[in-house]
Amino acid sequence: MKIQLQNLTKKFPNRNKKAQGDVIAVDHFTYEIPDGKLIGLLGPSGCGKSTTLNLICGLEKPTEGQIFFGDRDVTKLPPEHRGVGMVFQNYALYPHLSVKQNILFPLENFKGEQKLSKSEMLERASQAAGLVQIEDLMDRKPSELSGGQQQRVAIARALVKMPHVLLLDEPLSNLDARLRLQTREEIRKIQRATQITTVFVTHDQEEAMSISDEIVVMKQGVVQQIGKPQEVYDDPVNLFVAKFLGTPPINIFHGKVQNGRLTIGKAAVLPVSGIPDQEVWAGVRPEGFLLQEDGPLSCSLNGVEVMGRDISIVSTHPDCENTLIRAIAGSENGVNTASETVRFALKPGKVFLFDKNNGERIREA
Amino acid sequence: MKIQLQNLTKKFPNRNKKAQGDVIAVDHFTYEIPDGKLIGLLGPSGCGKSTTLNLICGLEKPTEGQIFFGDRDVTKLPPEHRGVGMVFQNYALYPHLSVKQNILFPLENFKGEQKLSKSEMLERASQAAGLVQIEDLMDRKPSELSGGQQQRVAIARALVKMPHVLLLDEPLSNLDARLRLQTREEIRKIQRATQITTVFVTHDQEEAMSISDEIVVMKQGVVQQIGKPQEVYDDPVNLFVAKFLGTPPINIFHGKVQNGRLTIGKAAVLPVSGIPDQEVWAGVRPEGFLLQEDGPLSCSLNGVEVMGRDISIVSTHPDCENTLIRAIAGSENGVNTASETVRFALKPGKVFLFDKNNGERIREA
Amino acid sequence: KGGQKSFSIPEQLDTSRQYEITFWAKNDTNKTQTDIYKKAITDFQTLYPNITVNLRLYTDYGKIYNDVITNIATDTTPNVCITYPDHIATYLTGNSTVVPLDGLITDPRYGLGGSELLFDSPRQDEIIEQFLEECSLNGQIYALPFMRSTESCYINKTYVEKLGYTLPDTLTWDFIWEVSEAATAKDADGNYLINGQSVMIPFIYKSTDNMMIQMLKQKDAGYASANGEIQLFNDTTTQLLYTIAEHAKSGAFSTFKISSYPANFLNAGQCIFAIDSTAGATWMGTNAPLSDISEEAFVDFETEVMMIPQFDPEHPRMISQGPSVCVFNKKDPQEVLASWLFTQYLLTNEVQIAYSETEGYVPVTSKAQDSPAYQDYLSRCGEDNALHYDVKIKASRLLLDHVDDTFVTPVFNGSASLRSASGQLVEEVTKAVRRKKEVNAAFINDLYDDVASLYHLNESSPASAGKADLGPLPPTAIALLSCLAGAWVLILAYIIRQAMKKLRKT
Amino acid sequence: MKNDNSFSGSGKAWLYLLPAFLFLGVFMIYPLIDVFIYSFEEGYNFASQTSFGTGGYNYSYVLHDPYFLQAVKNTFLLVLITVPVSTGLALLISVALSSVKPLRDLFQTIYFLPYVTNTLAVGLVFMVLFKKTAYSDGLVNLLIHWFGGSSVDFIDGPYWAKMTVLCLYTIWVVMPFKILILTSALASVNQNYYRAAQVDGTSKLRIFTRITLPMISPMLFYLVITGFIGAFKAYSDAVALFGTDLNAAGMNTIVGYVYDMLYGSSGGYPSYASAAAILLFAIVLTITCINLLISRKHVHYI
């Protein structure tokens, strides 16, 4: 089922004595979520992701705007009739029910033709429990589970009823890498197989990018960019999106375009075409640095961090916004940690220029 | 302050009707946490990480074993006298207090010489709030915060009192990448500056490895390996540790050692020395694959995933335990996605052999 | 076993020390009674500045009794209290609770009319003998009478005559029943012929205790012996109950407990014969100074006050009732002496006359009765409808004239219960016919059993009587006990099972 | 850091309990012991403070006394009728109350009013409403007439009529407390669970039975236990309606029986009163124990 959000806005009354006006949690969000796709919702903490999910599932009433499921306006439909499944950021497991009862709970709500026999229910429940590997915990109460286990129960509970629309609010935040990967792939697999339209909130951009069909980047309630993950990564529309995606984050330099060249400090680091002379923000992805003995960008070396398969070269530069510049290189690259400076060349496709005033992207002609 | 754990064991009564015996959440954990270090506690969901923290801070009484802070046995000391700071996995903010009051709360507990004046307290609180960027939210109640904002308040609350021992249970799980990185660096900085002995639970091995002085890998309550992060990554003691560390995870092949060579399927992929002929598990790190037109290991290519700065080559092999083999290469590497197979050579330092029976590491002579 | 030591009077009232004494009094029908108590206290305190009297008012003798009982156990009894002789009998079961007054009364200096008194108290022979007699138990005097009254019948003479009867000199039961029956005739609309109203209860008795007691006395039938043997349940009683039932059935008779104050009905023209205490006389009649009902409801009629109905008009019998005062024992004899002085003060003419003028009460001393002030009061009968309200003064006269025809019931520990029981018989029978139940021998039998056990008449004095053989447990009790036992067996079984489970687990 | 192991655990807890136990000890337990002793002293007399022996005669007497048995029967009936009815009704009203917004405050205030007033006064009003006099049948009978019934004397009439009034009055009196407790219990249920259940498509009824009820079960259970105990201790309600002579009215309760025995004429029968009281204590204790055992299964603490 495709979901249309039209001008969706949600305001909360403010409490902050100093600030005034409402907290605008979601601000005129318009977007058509294609049928059967998995959408990743990304953004910094407090940008309105959970609120958006709450609006879609009907737990919050929008201050403005409409929501359509398919062609039908569901803006005023109470949540229990929307047929959505949801994993809450805080799990919201029923504390008085065992894990099994928690998972069975949505199934027991089915009415009419949908109604399942007891054994079918159990079957479905244990299947869902299997997906997230909690078969051993079926008789425990939520309070006797670890954080990750609780989260897995919440996922099983959302999946078990095979909803029309699946909303996942940071469903994997408490899982370890392996389980996270596994679960995320299970979710992806189920989603692909059942074509349930899914919205997946995560702060982990790698996660978002690897499983989403499209990602939506939000900031303070306002959508910044929507697109295929790699497109957004490779072609951010503004400084915020560029900064937001990528770990380690993009490195931002004070730069100048002078005579068709980007200069950082005194060094002309990259030729750019079709951009009038002006001050700019220059963003360089960590993998945009090439270790080069005679590279134009000279930074003072702080150290090298090893991160499993890669090394991260940590350095500083007076014109860099980031306190530390991180450049990623394969761990086979040797860096002389004794030396004081390190010199880089920049890969053109990994460098983006942004307007100094509003942070909008400046594209080469 | 150094912390000594001696034979620390915690059992919970079991609820599972089928299984019997207690749940052993922590099993004879002995370890001396060096003074002023930051220790990362890693392990799959439910392995006993939170329980270990609870034992250290005194919220749970150990079933067995002892805990020393410095030279003092604190096993029976109630938590409020241990002088620890803790961030809970579920935040545990006081719902009736505003953010500011939540952060001030631990300071108000100070007695005697430690006691602070009102203005000092406010100073400290706003400093702590600044670290996690929640200055704007000081007057809100926890229920009016997003998940990530709540988590940040919890961190501020733990840091504000400058405890002797800092315990952090997945403190960053709900933060976006940028904030996560920032906060983790702030924590690291504070820890370095104040030399507070810190235990940091995280499921994110990258996080653990990048900020920990030492990491502890646990499995079902039992410690598997303790050591410097890179050492553990580069030299896992068993299959579990090897599998647990690294994203994407290590790729495990059914292998054989024959005549000093490791063979996978029919192909002899790597020379090994000093290992008697036997069946083994061969683990290859994703970055251990070298794209080579004539490499010995031939896999059927499934696709290529782009993950920002890297590409991940997804393939399958009949002798591989993992459903999918993931090999990581720089995104500058071109892969012919039209071709059906892809051939790899293996980097020797990235391949580990394990006993087929118990998963213990088999080392070359 | 309780016994009362006789009290030895101190040589001299110690005026150097302050004494505080508590006086528990009852004010029943009239606000001015409170003022009279208060005035008496102020006057007394001016005479004896070192004695302070704390007044505590009750509206119910029963409450005083309950509180005294409670306070006997904690040794915090009041010093002086208004009471019924019945109650004193119970107080006496305690050790040295109530001071026997014989010694005090006769003491030449502080006794009645004693030389050291600062006020004019009556001599012993100036107290009406019968009244003082009522206050003696086992040969000793334990109280002084304070006021006396009796019952009288307040009659709507107009209606009696309208029905074609003339009042005899002395009322008889037969006459009352007959007139009452006659008054129950109704017209076609269901209104009573006699008053044209929808309500008419020709005969209402306020205190059914007294009704039964007086009827029995008039018939010379058994009620109780002096030593506490109960004779209430006899054939005469049964006979009387049958009569009462018969008239209750026709609607000719009702009681206060079932209907309401007789005065309200009488004044509204809804009752012809209202029998109530003379102490309630100010409420009775067309011109009653006190009334529960509003002006509009009053009906004009001629009110007659007569002696209660008799079986033998030649030898009328009526009850004597009214509060007495007793003194409680204290450690300090001086305190007791102070209490005694105050008690005596209540018998002075001022107090006696003032109080008796509030209602149809009669002073208990001849000194007061014969005093010019009181005689003047009596003689001005009907001068106004307030202080000299004729019905009230007539009611007082009734007792003054018939002191010799009064009687009191024997007093023993439990006599109060017996009184209640005799009233209860009348109430129950009346209620039963209203509920259309048959009043027959079986009913009466059950009634006697019920009432006897209700008032514990079978074991009037638990301290002296031993255990009775109670026979086998009734089935309900057995059911109750076995339920309890069964429940505990189950609970214990459950707990043990739980414990076993836990044991097995570890 | 100061180590004060010695002061943790039991010691501290008992310190917290000390004031309560002190007061309870002096004003509840000590009198109870007193009563217990009385109950075995045969024929104890308050005034003289003497008895004629010790033994079980008091119990035997009380168990033989038809008025006691009547009181037991009345009390049981009262408990069995009023506790479930009032708790159920209070639950219904509280749920209704929390499901509406407009006028909620007004209703809440109104419902609490009975708690504030003197029960004696309200008892009188009830009596006026139900009593049949020579003049009028009373308001309730008027209503019964309207619906075509014939009038009943509720105050002096047949047993069931009196019991009905007593039950109605008792329910009326206990409702405000129950509504108060239940509405605040309902309000304190974490909204998150409702949200989760709603998203799961749960019907209102099921949310009520599966989420709300278990969540408020501790409070509900509190009301049941205290309701039982309260109803077993009923006395003043009956007095307000039927006057002090409850035995005669056949409407006595166990506590009323105890009270009458204590203060009855002839100096009271404290030993019988004590025996009856101890029996009452045993009955209520039993029922509370059963309640507690049941609650272990059905009450959910979070």
Next chain:
Amino acid sequence: MGVTMDYRQIEKSEKRHRRITHTLVYILLIFWALVVLFPFYWMLLTSVKSYGSYNAERVPAFWPISPTLQNYADAFTTVPLAGYLLNTLIFTLATTAIMLVVITLAAYAFARLSFRGKNIAFTLLLSLMMIPNELVIITNYATVTNLDMRNTFLGLILPSVTSVFYIYLLKENFELVPDELYRAAKADGTSDFKYLWKVMIPICKPTLVTITILKMIECWNSYVWPRLVTDDPSFYLVSNGIQEIRENGFGRENIPAMMAAVVVISVPLILLFLVFRKKIMEGVSRGGTKG
């Protein structure tokens, strides 16, 4: 899942459903409101009737024919009601304050601390609820007398400063506070007492306010005990006043005067309730914690 859903239909039936339940709910609420209010109306009505017209009323009237405020005037003049009110205020405030401390400590011990014999102690405590007041009052009277506390505020107050009912109620509420907060507070270095004071009490404030008000009302209306231990009018409470007014007027039960007194005495309580209603009804918010 291929179930087509007609949202318009659902929305419509939902709306109708809601309207029906709303109507039913309001009918129920109004019905009960009437049941509750009627006796009050009756009380007010009676209180403005004169003694005579009340007694003359054969068939109860639903409307005052000639209302009078005389009864209210009487309430203040026939007995020193103002003085009684002051006594009652002192008694009520003191009793409630002490009780709050005592029961909070006890409830906390039962709800949060673990100690040997807790279950037994609690069952014992519960069983104390079963002792009817009528039973212990005589012994208590003896105790208070022996302590020489008759006619003192102490004697009035002390026996009612504990209430098992409220300990139980509070304990149940304390137990609803999530365990995590206790753990967090402990880790923050908070002592048990401080946790009780700074976390438990604020979170359970609605219950505490409820208990306070219930207890105040109880004290305000308490009658049997105050009457027993005081025979000095300078210690009388308003309930004694009601009784006096009821009996004083004409010796017989002066119901209208008594009703007026009851109304006068109830007004402070009703005001109290109105002022604190919001606080009482405030739900315990447990926002900040998961699960």
